[in-house]
Amino acid sequence: MKKLAVVTGANRGLGLSLVNEFSEGGWSVIALTRSREPDAVAAPSDVVTVRHDVRSNDASELLDVLDGRPVDLLINNAAQGAPHGELGSIPAEGVLNAVDVNAAGPLRLVQFLLPNLLAAPDPIVVNVTSRLGSLSAQASGTFADLSTSYAYKMSKAAQNMLTIALAQDLQGRVRCWAVHPGKLATDMGQADASKDPRTAAAQLRELVDSGDRTSPRFCSLGERDLPW
Known part of the structure; x- marks a missing residue:
């Protein structure tokens, strides 16, 4: 049986590229999209598209499609940004929404799929994160010249902590990685x-x-690993 990957935020950008990459590489893929756009995901026979918002506490459609099948790889790719603003104009609601999508969303997916992950022989959880979530890099001023929103930085730091917590909780059972993909030319990318x-x-x-057996791991694709 083919290995199975579940990818969130799969309708465009990196998510869509991941669906196509793993499908073409011989994997079965379940592509989670917030809206069911007709041409959102190229759909060969081994790709199933499921409508799911990572902020939802109901994963019944996803679990019905899985029907108990082991999940070898969960890629939490769905992300929420926010425009940069001056300190006095930052809405707390925007921060909470980013945390809900970027940190609580991956937690929900792991909880929904934990029995399926544990049923796989060597499962991996990948949280697609950002170098901007590095507390040590931010504290040293590495990214001080970038106009990045409080919501994005805070939520990605929270997501990185989630990766560490999951890796410790699931040590020896599920590998957990925080992966910075690089400066991607997508709708959410920097100028x-x-x-x-x-x-x-x-x-x-x-x-x-x-x-690679390292878990937790904070890596930048094609580059050196990043400091937490």
């Missing part, structure tokens, strides 16, 4: 972003195929 999401998707599949 100077130039990396093709298809390149990042290929690099992630190479990492998954590498057999």
Whole structure:
């Protein structure tokens, strides 16, 4: 039986590239999208599209499609950003929404799929994160010149902590990685972003195929690992 990957935020950008990369690499893929757009996901026979919002506490449609099948790889790719603003104009609601999508969303998916993950022989959880979630890099001023929203930085730092907590809780059973894909040329990318999401998707599949046992791990695709 083919290995199975579940990918969130799969209708465009990196998510869509990941669906295509793993499908073309011989995996079965369940592509989770918030809206069921007709051409959102190229759908060969081994890709099933499921409508699911990672903020939802109901995963019945996803679990029905899985029907108890083991999940070898969960890629939490869905993300929420927010525009940069001055301190006095930052709405707390925007921060809470970003945390809900970027940190609580991956937690929900792991909870929904934990029996399926534990049924796989060597499961992996990948949380697609950002270098901007590094507390040590932010504290040293590495990214001080970037106009990044409080919501994005805070939620990605929370997501990184989730990765560490999951890795410790699931030690020896599920590998958990925080993966920065690079500066991607997508709708959410920075102005100077130039990396093709298809390149990042290929690099992630190479990492998954590498057999690396480190968990937790905070890595930047094609680069050195990042400081937490």
